[in-house]
Amino acid sequence: xxxxQSVSAFCTGSRSLQQHLFFLLHSRCKTLRQLSQIxxxxxxxxxxxxxxxLVKLLSLYTAxxxxxxxxxxxxxxxxxxxxxxxxxxxWSIGGNPRKSVELFNGMGHSLALPDGHTYTFVINGCAKGxxxxxxxxxxxxxxxxGFCSNVYVGTSLVDFYVKSSGDDGVGKAKLVFxxxxxxxxxxxxxxxxxxxxxxxxxxARRVFEEMPGRNVVSWTTMIAGCAQNGRCKEALTLFSEMxxxxxEFDQVTLVAVLSACAELGDLNLGKWIHSYVVESFxxxxxxxxxx
Numbered sequence: 001x002x003x004x005q006s007v008s009a010f011c012t013g014s015r016s017l018q019q020h021l022f023f024l025l026h027s028r029c030k031t032l033r034q035l036s037q038i039x040x041x042x043x044x045x046x047x048x049x050x051x052x053x054l055v056k057l058l059s060l061y062t063a064x065x066x067x068x069x070x071x072x073x074x075x076x077x078x079x080x081x082x083x084x085x086x087x088x089x090x091w092s093i094g095g096n097p098r099k100s101v102e103l104f105n106g107m108g109h110s111l112a113l114p115d116g117h118t119y120t121f122v123i124n125g126c127a128k129g130x131x132x133x134x135x136x137x138x139x140x141x142x143x144x145x146g147f148c149s150n151v152y153v154g155t156s157l158v159d160f161y162v163k164s165s166g167d168d169g170v171g172k173a174k175l176v177f178x179x180x181x182x183x184x185x186x187x188x189x190x191x192x193x194x195x196x197x198x199x200x201x202x203x204a205r206r207v208f209e210e211m212p213g214r215n216v217v218s219w220t221t222m223i224a225g226c227a228q229n230g231r232c233k234e235a236l237t238l239f240s241e242m243x244x245x246x247x248e249f250d251q252v253t254l255v256a257v258l259s260a261c262a263e264l265g266d267l268n269l270g271k272w273i274h275s276y277v278v279e280s281f282x283x284x285x286x287x288x289x290x291x
Contacts, residue, residue: 032064058086081112092125100125101134116150123156127163154180155187162194170194196225224256232260
């Protein structure tokens with residue numbers, strides 16, 4: 001009702017209405033129903049080919065996990081690279097990664113050129129969908145286009161190869177990792193996980209020790225990896241070190257530690273974790289009552 005009332009105050013098809021609809025998209029759109037109402041006004045008033053509106057519209061549909069609906073509006077829009085990126089991103093995370101690859105290939109026939117975001121989104125889609133042949137082809141295009149130095153593209157490639165089958169994929173991930181001039185914590189975490197996936201616990205330990213910055217994911221991956229590979233004492237030692245470094249652990253960490261406790265029969269630590277979980281749950285429940 002608020003959206004209908006606010007839109008009715010503007011002249012149909014006016015620039016001020018266009019600006020107001022963009023404001024609603026940017027600041028007032030909290031539900032899928034509201035987004036659908038705003039989208040209807042965008043179409044009715046002839047703003048469906050405005051690139052800056054479409055980019056925001058697509059990003060919101062993607063956030064609501066209802067992406068395919070607005071994609072039809074883009075067919076005649078001569079999309080910019082930014083708009084292509086939103087379309088590709090939406091499909092890559094929206095349940096049909098193969099469509100993101102098709103769109104990426106279609107982008108090659110348009111006036112827009114792929115950028116770092118484009119490659120990152122389509123590679124992530126290939127990793128999610130298990131599209132290993134397509135991902136390798138995209139990697140080839142990354143090499144030709146000179147985006148190898150982009151930290152986000154490189155990180156996506158490391159993650160993609162880690163999720164490829166067998167030790168060969170992890171080997172290729174290590175090659176990409178070694179060639180990267182800049183890495184972030186996500187890059188390191190992806191390689192760490194890859195080492196554990198191929199059973200290289202010592203290799204994972206070396207990666208962990210070399211990491212310039214470790215977050216809760218790094219520590220949890222290391223603890224869980226050691227526990228799953230029969231090195232439970234090492235897992236518990238890592239948990240102690242994690243606490244000494246004041247890294248706040250989460251539920252996933254505790255599950256990994258409990259697994260190690262069960263294997264070793266460490267009843268005292270198991271009881272401590274149980275009491276911590278109970279106290280933490282009680283605290284959160286009390287906090288929610290006062291919100």
